[in-house]
Amino acid sequence: MPGSIEICNLRNIRRLKFSIPDRGVWLLTGANGAGKTSLLACLRRLGSANAFPVHFPSSLRSERLDNHATGTVTYEINGTYVAYAYRGARWTPRPRSASHLFRNFGYASVTYVGATADRITPRPEDFDTRHVKTVDRQILVAANQIFQTDKFTNLRSINLTRGIGNNAFVLALGTTPQTYHSEKHFSLGELCVLKLLRLLKDVANNSMIIVDELEMALHPRAQVELLRYLEKQAKDKSLTVIFSTHSVTLLKTINHNRIIYLERQDDGTINPVVGCFPTYAIGNIAAEEETLPDIMLYVEDLFARDFLNAFFELFVDEKYGDPTLRPSAKIVPVGGFNEVVGFLDRNRSVLPASVRQKAVLDADVATETLAQWQNAKNHAKLARHQELKGYIAFLPFTPEVGLMDYAASNAMGFEQKVRERWGDNQLQVRSIVGKYNTSLTGPAKRQAAKKSINELMDYLKTRTQGTDELVREKLSGLYANLEWATYKPEFMTLFGSLT
Incomplete structure (x- = not known):
């Protein structure tokens, strides 16, 4: 029967409350330092008395080195608790009378499997x-x-x-x-899988199998086949398989309800996000199997993504005459600016250094939000922004406001450009553009611009039988071409810093 584990003040974890999942295969993932290895060690303790000494060794030279004295690991099932802490020489339970609690979790055995290169090479005298x-x-x-x-x-x-x-x-x-x-x-991947298969053949029903990043030595196709085999074995034998991984392939293959993402909060607390989509867990980092772009940009919404895509295409056309030299870029819409910055902060440790990453926020964040933080003396948010300053850039406009300001400044000329873009001389958008009040400022202006954009998109979708995606992409491309001369210096600087 599933229970829970609470880890406090151990290694990088201030607090992690983890509900042990039920039978089946579960992928455990998270950024480096999110506590995956520590959590696996605590899960291993359900069946191995040596788990803590193996995974949390203390220095024999100094009590100030690798000291776990402040750490506690608390196990709970059916309202009964036992807490383990390091007390000088070894990890001991409190209360001692509850040390038998692990039997109540109902696992016939708990086995840990890692990607170890240990090989047995027979000596001639041993080999018969x-x-x-x-x-x-x-x-x-x-x-x-x-x-x-x-x-x-x-x-x-x-x-x-x-x-x-x-x-x-x-x-x-x-x-x-x-x-x-x-x-x-044998290759490392072959040997690790063979050892795992041997274990699975003999493991008792209702056991727990902990697999620690074994996929690192496997080709993506082999990763998928291994996952499918584990799923079948888990079903046939009622196993709980917890597979720690960073693999894009595995995260994109398994049912997203089986993904557990360990998300680090600002205060050091780790929050397990169960059932998240793979794009959230891995930062939308691959359009193809294990293929990473040269540049990853995180933005607030779909309009910002399409605007930035359009300006990026103009940038590479301007800078790279040879198509083979053009960098690839993936632009990911995340949510509000706080979510964008948090997403960037997490994924800096997930992607390799070869992938240049930056959050590109709407102009209003720079002109309004930061000023509000200054006035409110919100030092925590300002400090975080300052810490990530090198990874944050700003659009020279807020997408909807930029488009509507341009359209309203020359409604007749904008209508003609829309007709050319869609190849339809009967399109009439001046009446929509004319409703937009250019004298507004701040949030009121952004709200008005979004309202006008929505009305414009609804009209174009109805008249041209286009989708949201197509209409938004065409409007973004139209605006980029119209305003490239105006904003070229800003975008050459923004993209140039990433290439």
Whole structure:
């Protein structure tokens, strides 16, 4: 029966309350430093008394080094609690009478599997071909399926020690006399998967399997095949599989309800977001399998995205005569400016340094919001903005306001440009543009501009049978071409700093 774990003041975690998920495969993800490894260690403690000493070792040289004295890990199930803390020499439970609580979680076993390169290479004196055995067919079939090969049909194993055993994999080469390849000839990914398959074959029903970033050594296709195999095994054996990963492929493949994203808050609290869409978990970082753009830009909404896309195309046309030198860019609409900045802050640690990232906010954030923070002496928000200042830029306009201001300044000329853009000389937009009050300022002006834009888009969609996406893209492209000469210096500076 699922329970919960609460981790406090341990490593980078100020507080993390985690409800243990029910049966099935769950992907655990988050930025570096979000607490995934610490959480896996605490989950491992459900079945291993050595989990804390292994994952949270303390220095034998100084009590000031790697000291976990302030950390606590509290387990709860059915209203009963036990809290573990490091008290000088070892991790001990309080109350001691509740140390048996782990049995109540109902797992037949709890097993941790990581991407380890440990290999067993038989010494000549240990290797006796008479002790070579055929590997269970379930493992052979699964390995061939996961790696899309047939070579594991010749997989064998050998017990190198007597008694408790030390099983090593070998691969028969089909020679006469028969010769073999030892584990040192397997790739890291192959060896890790083989060990996991062997574990899954023998694991008892109702067990928990913890998999720590094993996919790092696997091709994306093999990652998907492994996920599907784990899902089948979890269903057949009522397993709880918690798979820690950064893989775009896995996050895009699994049902999003099975994603658990560890989101770090400003105060160090970690908030598990269960069932989020993969784009939220990984920052919308791949349009293709594991393909990253050269530039990632985070904006507030769809209009900002399409406006920025249009100006970016004009920028690369201006700067790069050779198409092969053009950088790729992905522009992601996130939400309000606070969400954009938070999204940027999280994803700086998710994407590699080769991907240049920046939040591009609407002009009103610079002209109004920052001023409000200054007047209100909101030092926390100002400090955060200052910390990320190098990663934040501003559009020279607020998209809807910029478009409507231009249209209202020359309604007849704007209508003609709209007709040219859509190839329809019967389009009439002057009456819509004429309703826009250019004398407004601040929030009132932005609201009026959005109202006029919505009316303009509804009219164009009805008359041209276009979609929201198409109409918005055409209006953005039209505005970019009309105002490129005006805003060229700003955009050359903005995009030039990223290339």
